[in-house]
Amino acid sequence: MLARSQYYLLAALAASFVASLFSGSFNSYFLDVAVTCGINITLAVSLNLINGYTGQFSLGHAGFMAIGAYSASLLTTNFGGKLLPLVGGQTWIFFPLALYAGGVVASVAGLLVGVPTLRLRGDYLAIVTLGFGEIIRVLLQNVDAVGGARGLIGIPDYTTLFWTFGLAAITVYTVWALVNSTYGRGFIAVSNDEIAAEAMGINTTRYKITAFVVGAFFAGLAGGIYAHFKQYIAPQGFGFDKSIEIVVMVILGGMGNNVGVIIAAILLTVLTETLRQFGDYRMILYSLLIIVLMIARPQGLFTWTGWKRKSA
Amino acid sequence: MSEFLQQLINGLSLGAIYALIALGYTMVYGVLRFINFAHSDVFMVGAFVGYYAIEKWHLPANSIGGGLLALAMAMAICAALGVLIERFAYRPLRGRSTLSVLITAIGVSLLLQNVAQNRQIGFGPNPKAFPNLFPYSNFHLGALTVSSNQVIVLIVTLVLLAALYFIVNHTRTGTAMRALSFNPTAASLVGINNDFIISFTFALGSSLAAAGGILYALNYPSIDPLMGTLPGLKAFVAAVLGGIGNLPGAAVGGVVLGLVETLVVACGGSTYRDAVAFGVLILILLVRPSGLLGKAEREKV
Numbered sequence: 001m002l003a004r005s006q007y008y009l010l011a012a013l014a015a016s017f018v019a020s021l022f023s024g025s026f027n028s029y030f031l032d033v034a035v036t037c038g039i040n041i042t043l044a045v046s047l048n049l050i051n052g053y054t055g056q057f058s059l060g061h062a063g064f065m066a067i068g069a070y071s072a073s074l075l076t077t078n079f080g081g082k083l084l085p086l087v088g089g090q091t092w093i094f095f096p097l098a099l100y101a102g103g104v105v106a107s108v109a110g111l112l113v114g115v116p117t118l119r120l121r122g123d124y125l126a127i128v129t130l131g132f133g134e135i136i137r138v139l140l141q142n143v144d145a146v147g148g149a150r151g152l153i154g155i156p157d158y159t160t161l162f163w164t165f166g167l168a169a170i171t172v173y174t175v176w177a178l179v180n181s182t183y184g185r186g187f188i189a190v191s192n193d194e195i196a197a198e199a200m201g202i203n204t205t206r207y208k209i210t211a212f213v214v215g216a217f218f219a220g221l222a223g224g225i226y227a228h229f230k231q232y233i234a235p236q237g238f239g240f241d242k243s244i245e246i247v248v249m250v251i252l253g254g255m256g257n258n259v260g261v262i263i264a265a266i267l268l269t270v271l272t273e274t275l276r277q278f279g280d281y282r283m284i285l286y287s288l289l290i291i292v293l294m295i296a297r298p299q300g301l302f303t304w305t306g307w308k309r310k311s312a
Numbered sequence: 313m314s315e316f317l318q319q320l321i322n323g324l325s326l327g328a329i330y331a332l333i334a335l336g337y338t339m340v341y342g343v344l345r346f347i348n349f350a351h352s353d354v355f356m357v358g359a360f361v362g363y364y365a366i367e368k369w370h371l372p373a374n375s376i377g378g379g380l381l382a383l384a385m386a387m388a389i390c391a392a393l394g395v396l397i398e399r400f401a402y403r404p405l406r407g408r409s410t411l412s413v414l415i416t417a418i419g420v421s422l423l424l425q426n427v428a429q430n431r432q433i434g435f436g437p438n439p440k441a442f443p444n445l446f447p448y449s450n451f452h453l454g455a456l457t458v459s460s461n462q463v464i465v466l467i468v469t470l471v472l473l474a475a476l477y478f479i480v481n482h483t484r485t486g487t488a489m490r491a492l493s494f495n496p497t498a499a500s501l502v503g504i505n506n507d508f509i510i511s512f513t514f515a516l517g518s519s520l521a522a523a524g525g526i527l528y529a530l531n532y533p534s535i536d537p538l539m540g541t542l543p544g545l546k547a548f549v550a551a552v553l554g555g556i557g558n559l560p561g562a563a564v565g566g567v568v569l570g571l572v573e574t575l576v577v578a579c580g581g582s583t584y585r586d587a588v589a590f591g592v593l594i595l596i597l598l599v600r601p602s603g604l605l606g607k608a609e610r611e612k613v
Contacts, residue, residue: 057411116598122410123347127548128597131590134545138587240541244418251415283426290419295404298412 009173016165023161031161035229037269038164039222042171044249044265045258046218049175051247052256053184054211055191057126060113060133061219061246064106066238067136068220069227070146072102073155076228080156095158099167099224106220107213109136114212119205133243140235151234152227159229167225171218176258178214187211191256248290254300263302314455319578320571325462325531327570328469332524333547334554334562335476336517342493342557343513346410349417350397351521352544353424354390356537358522359442359529360428360435361386366443379445383468386526387519394518395511403507428537435537442533445526461530472523473563476516480559485512493557542586546573549593555606564604 002010023031047061075083075098087093117128141149178184186207189197198204227233249268253261271289275282293301333355340348365371365382372378401420405413428434451458480486488509491499500506528543529535550569554561569589576588596603 057414117594120597120601123414124552124597124601126414127347127552128594130545131549131593135587135590138584142583244422247415247418251411255411280430280432284423284430287419287422287426291401291416291423294412294416294419295401298405298408 005173005176009169012169012173013166016169017162019165020160020162033269033273034161035159035164035225037266038161038168039226039229040246040249040265040269041168041262042218042222042225043246044253044261045168045171045175046215046222047246048250048253048256048258048261049178049187050211050215051250052254052261053175053179053187053191054208055194055255056208056211057122058129058212058215059126059240059243059247060129060131060136061215062238062240062242063129063133063136064110064216064219065223065226065242066140066233066235067109067216067223068099068102068106069223069233069238070102070140070152071105071220072098072224073152073227073233074146075101076158077152077155091156091158095163095228099163099221102224103217103220106223107217109220110212110216111209113216114209130240130243133238133240137235137239140238147234149235151232151237153232155227155231155233157228157231159225164225164229167218167221171221172258172262174214174218188256252293252301254303257300257303260300260302264300267301315578318456319574321456321458321462323571323574324567325465325570326574327550327567328465329524329528329531329566330543330547330550330570331563331566332469332472332520332527333543334550334566335473335559336521337548337551338554338556338559338562339489339513339517341551342559343489343496343510344402344413346413347417347548348517349414349544350401350420350424351517352540352547353421353428354394354397354518354540355521355525355528355544356428356535356540357393357424358386358390358525359535359539360525361389361522362445362526362529363440363442363535366445373443373445374447376446379464382445383523383526386522390522390525391515391519394514394521398511398514403510425537425540437537439534439536442529442535444533445530465527465531468523468527472520476520476559479516485509489513546589549589552593553596553603555603558603558605558607561603561605568604 026034043061043065047058050056050058050061076095080094084091084094087097113129113132117125117132120128140146146152179187186197186202187210189200189202190204190207194204223238245268249265250261252268253259253264272282272286275285278285333351336351336354337348340346340351362382362385365385366373366378371382397420401416402413405416426434429437431437446460446464449460451460451463478486480489488499488504489512491502491504492506492509496506499509524543524547525540528539546569547566550565551562552565553569554563554565556562569592572592573585573588576582577585581588
């Protein structure tokens with residue numbers, strides 16, 4: 001017998017499969033925006049586990065995304081010729097395996113970042129994760145095997161609506177199931193009051209690292225999807241700006257509010273597109289929006305119960 | 313050996329600039345306890361004011377008087393900018409969580425960058441060649457070459473640091489600043505106008521950033537609207553390195569960071585120069601989270 005949430009997951013997977021069957025009949029601009037929405041949902045929800053539910057402040061999510069994107073793309077682009085025949089030339093087996101590998105590498109990076117730095121809090125953690133994101137970018141720029149600053153080209157076009165929204169659905173389900181499990185209550189305890197949580201016997205460090213590893217894993221998967229969608233990745237695409245974009249989605253949606261974060265991810269993706277008609281003024285409006293929203297509704301656009309997190 | 317001394321001089325002048333910017337971060341952190349991400353863009357605006365002072369407002373280039381006037385103008389305009397940012401973006405958020413203020417600061421930073429990049433209302437996105445504000449010449453001391461701009465950087469930095477030291481330690485406003493950063497509630501109880509002191513702190517920090525911007529542009533004479541991001545982040549690292557909230561610490565941290573970075577570049581790691589700062593940051597936070605000169609704060613339960 002499946003739980004209700006598992007039915008939702010299956011329904012979402014089925015829906016994205018059906019949608020992808022008809023993807024040929026949508027126009028390509030719509031398809032482009034839809035895939036970007038799906039990727040952003042995955043990124044924002046995975047960051048929500050770290051920043052929202054666990055109350056840490058990571059500014060380096062794009063770094064994990066980059067690691068996943070590069071790892072998966074290296075497998076499919078440089079080693080695709082050798083690896084693809086091993087699974088009988090079936091891309092629908094090969095692609096998720098490559099994505100998974102990318103996610104695993106990203107989560108290892110999450111572990112490496114998490115273990116030494118999670119003793120830090122608030123601003124310091126933010127700046128260290130920012131630093132890690134920048135270090136990853138600089139390293140990628142300097143490694144010629146992955147194209148250096150020129151980026152990686154010729155990545156096969158494997159991404160479909162099914163993979164994108166299937167992944168988004170799995171991410172949402174995993175984060176939801178994790179946080180609502182008995183074990184997962186610990187995440188919320190850590191975010192509400194770390195000292196009290198520790199006094200109650202919760203291993204706060206372990207929870208924080210778990211959040212980082214799981215968040216990084218899904219960010220890595222999203223990176224893989226992104227790479228096989230754009231078919232070209234460069235280190236500059238995974239800079240500080242990208243991390244900020246994801247953080248803004250989480251903040252606007254409401255920290256620790258998955259539904260809000262999903263809506264915010266879609267809204268901001270569509271908004272970036274609609275603001276294009278303002279040309280040069282697009283980013284000015286975008287940044288004004290951030291400031292005004294933070295002053296007017298700091299608890300997020302879609303959180304109605306008020307700002308429950310105390311100031312850090 | 314002379315090669316090493318040469319790099320030491322280069323590192324010192326880079327470090328002095330980091331120190332100037334770092335002071336702004338550390339002062340704001342001292343009174344409001346948050347990272348003012350927009351600080352690096354105030355630095356950028358400072359450099360642009362210097363550019364316009366010469367190119368559009370026709371101050372004499374290549375003269376000490378014109379250079380100093382441009383410097384003073386940049387500092388004044390950026391001080392006003394800092395006060396405005398604080399008044400309209402940060403003050404409405406007073407007392408809210410650090411996170412909200414941090415995000416707002418990022419928003420302000422994006423706003424300044426994008427307004428600056430705009431062709432109609434800003435400076436335009438293309439890099440501009442920064443004019444020589446001061447007369448330029450190279451001094452030769454044995455095998456060493458010191459440019460006049462490097463000397464100017466050191467002199468201006470020392471003068472500004474001395475002025476800051478005087479303001480913070482020997483004036484009533486400075487005393488109020490220190491009181492506020494020690495305990496805001498108690499400070500307002502003894503009659504200190506917290507809002508005024510915070511505005512004053514922003515003015516002070518932003519004018520130092522403007523000076524940093526001009527000095528930076530003198531040594532790296534190509535300016536663009538995104539030029540502030542990396543020096544700004546590195547200056548923040550410098551502030552943390554020295555112990556955030558600690559003024560001498562920010563100066564020391566800036567110089568140390570400038571030296572480390574220059575030495576890494578000299579040893580052939582120039583493509584990694586941007587990663588060095590963050591490596592240093594992670595190292596210092598692991599080994600001594602309160603910074604070189606900072607005091608460890610005990611956590612109250």
